[in-house]
Amino acid sequence: MTDTTQSATTQGAWQVHEGALTGLRVLDLTRVLSGPFASMILADLGADVIKLEDDRAGDDTRGWGPPFQGDDAAYFHSVNRGKRSLAVNLKSTAGREVALRLADTADVVLENFRPGTAARLGLGYEQLAERNPGIVYGSVSGFGQTGPLHERAGYDAIAQAMSGMMSVTGETGGGAVRFGVAGADLAAGMWVTIGILSALRARDQTGDGQHVDIALLDAETSWLTYVAQNYFASGATPRRHGSAHPNIVPYQAFRTADGEIMVAVGNDALWQRFAPVVGLAELADDPAYATNAQRVSHRDSLLPLVETALKERTATEWADLLTDAGVPVGPIHTVPDALAQPQLAAREMVVDLPHSTLGSVRTLGTPLKLSGTPATLRHASPVHGEHTASILEALALPPEQIEEILGTGSVVA
Template sequence: MELLKGIRVLDLSRYVSGPNCTMILGDLGADVIKIEHPKTGDGTRRWGMVGMGMDNPYFLSVNRSKRSVAIDMKHPEGRKLLKELASHSDVMIHNSKAGSLDAIGLGWDILHELNPRLVLCEITGYGDTGPNRDRPAFDFPTQAESGLMSVIGEPDGTPMKVGVPILDVATSLFACNGIQAALLHRERTGQGTRISTSLLESALACMTNVMSDYLVGGTEPVRWGNGHPNLAPYAAFRGSDGWFTIGVATEGQWAKLCDVIGRPDLAVDERFAVNQSRLAHRDALNSVLQPEFAKGSREHWLGRMKASGIPCAPINTVPQIVEDPQVHAIGIIEKTDHPTLGGIRMVRSPISVNREALPIRRPPPTFGQHTEEVLTGLLGLSHEQLENLRAEGAIR
């Protein structure tokens, strides 16, 4: 089911935060027209693995369900084309520095006058105002600056980043949520809306309980490694042959865990009887539990804990989770045909509608694959006009 069928998205974004947002919209049925620079394309086309070209895994990961059109937005003729495309679109999104569209004559006032029903989504690094307004931003530096890295890693180790561009992804989700709310608002009022978010704002919003511990509880968060600041045992342990995790969140689960490992005495030990006491004696608790877990295999303990209703899971590698029976059952890894790579596997949208998973509607486009299709089909340009625009460097 294409819930956003009939919605056209003009995507001027690059890298990850914007493209991931528009990919979600495309998966939901929107017609996403991705604008790429005629010479360089999206920046992630150059983030390829060794030996791979512009259609590399990084670009593929956030750019399915789109059409690629190569236009130079800084070229006068390119700007004219973008204005025409904006007049035919429902949503326009970019993730350049604040004010960048105004600088080339494509700011909100001009776009809103051109198309009053247009929803404009702007993703920036630091927001619309303030001393850092004009700074560019990427995921890793923002993880550092936002305080997120200060709570990731071992207590005495180096601060660590999340191993995926988590703030780009989170920002894309906030942006997508805002866009769809703006489209609903437009249905009620007939008017488009300008919405915005930033990597920094999204980072702070993602720190949920950690931020609240400081703002409300007055406690400065620290690194707990795989531990949890508010729960214990909530950590990683090693069996005789591999690692697994336990997430005990209630006293009932704690009592069950004590029975599973054959240590019911721990449930009544005053150091461990309740969560607050276990937090106060976290090191002692771990020093008791780890030797017990070392006596059995990972699968032994996971089997017993699952049978008792204790939240637990193995620490899988990527190859292991790809082959996991549950992953196969839900079918989230799907095969699709790509114009240059042939059959490839991708993680499809995690959204289902009426219990039917959203399929991969379009494979990620090749560079400028749909320039002619869009400019002739949507804007009505002739082949002669296209050749003139190519000769001028306005399009690819």
Template structure:
């Protein structure tokens, strides 16, 4: 009965979209050319989001990262790109794999590329048609830009009330910074992350990867799934608004709480922790080892393994609060001891101790680590122009609904013909005419 009630709440537009999806275009795989006709092969994907279509108008990292995760779970991702250029990240290199940048390859698997000039009336019309047959649209244009093309949320929801429309911006849909371009490093600086990243006596540093972008993509991913569940209950889509600055401020967590509740500003600690001691990387004779003591028992074990058991009974270090207050002499003593052995030797000493510990790996060491290999974190695919490529695989495993068998990141406009022909019903002559006019590629 509950299923029947929920089914009655689904709008006609959603039902039509589902019917078209299942009967006409279950899941485009790889476009292959036979003569002058492109055909889209089907996939036997069995992920939890099979049957969900995503229209991806996002570029660079935050949006593509979000849609890649949705694609890993079986969603159909139609990536809309600019003819002749494509996503900006296609040119971000070196390194390149053939003609494709390694940067673009990292976040665009399981997608179909449609190259459309959305600034033209014909291109805008294509997006509107695809919106009617999609469950989700995600974009990261400056606020107001898509409205000028008739592709803003208020425009599309008229004919597509079921559409979940997710906007990713730098600072939000309104406010004093609304017209500023949003980039990870700017939001990381403005949002406080760079102030707390780097050595204590050095300059502020950016994180090695664009964590603000990635966190925003994850916020968007979770919010989209929540909106999808909401639509199952109500039959209505909605506008989701994510932005880099808000993501970064929300991600300050304990550092923000220290300031907001105790008026304590943060400072840089390198690899160390402001509120836990010891909890940092220590230099060994040939590298680094990260060690943490989250409680008194951990510290007692560390002191024993370092051959200084008496420290655990020292009044200066009896609990974490005292260790934080007396961090300098304690960390100096520990640092001197760690320098006496190699990282590998210390790893053997700490093995089985129950203490959180680990090395600082370079990329070769990371991707040859036995646990990384065991977790299946290297995903290999055959790209149509770059040959064999490898990227980090999905981070989450499901027991009842596995992630899909991956398809390689698409070449620019690889699926334009099959999407327009098979999904929207354009004739090949119509597609050719649009291509000659530069509207599609």
């Protein structure tokens, strides 16, 4: 963000910039997390995101509380900033016609229904592409649009379990543990965003849109990265290491005299700095520990020595000593402590955004920092159906037709 944006933030209003995606329209048919996370990223980058919500209750997550901020759950506020809300019954003729008219003017359509649902509503990729050949259509589902499981409903926890990720998450000897956040949903949201941006780039060259097909299972499996490659290379089933790393030692949380710290001795040069500082200078060049490969092989004998040494001082003392020595180290913060860090404040990662009924809502900022076309967080999440009237008017429909549509009850303003 620029200095002008930071100043405006302090005053409770945002300086609006021309974002990298300014001029693009996104029709967002998604709900819950994966799709809304993706469309929020696009909104932050300047796209006009129109969120089509069920006319009765809206996005499911509006009710996923407590806690609530105003009438909507905090969960909803977390991934819906910067969007406009139109409340519509997509199962009605009038509501579906409004959606089609919007799709005709859109650059991107996002949906995360079970495969086949959008097509049954008349809003599938082939149906919209016939009307708008340049449309980039992003689909997120549990198992993708193809394959033997494609018709199954998808949930984050199921993807975490089936991807193998839960099998390597948790303490050694303990049970399977899911991420503290919905990792598969968020991974899918990021992958569909990347796919959409790639498809838009291709459209610049060809004029044609395309279908971006993302599965929660695929997205979460892709995050196995070196864990999967370790298996391909060795044939050994990866196991849980708690906070530790399967390929690097010492690289984990350690108890100190008064709490825990995270230590990341990521190479042999760092080991040469680390060992003397913690009182283990004699181990720095010990043949059993001199290289990372040796330390991994002998982790069971090395780690108790490190654990004993680190219990001699407090977490703050070790953080200062190791930082001075150039060894990566950090406290294990609670969420409140993490969000209060001056570093995050300097990076505008906690912000207050204007909201139409609450005045403002505190939320996370964006990690996207672009020097020429900075992201802009224009406003907090919309009230259900907040922009229905203005969106209908922008379609250039005659006033009597708008009245007729509203009169059917299929679209709620």
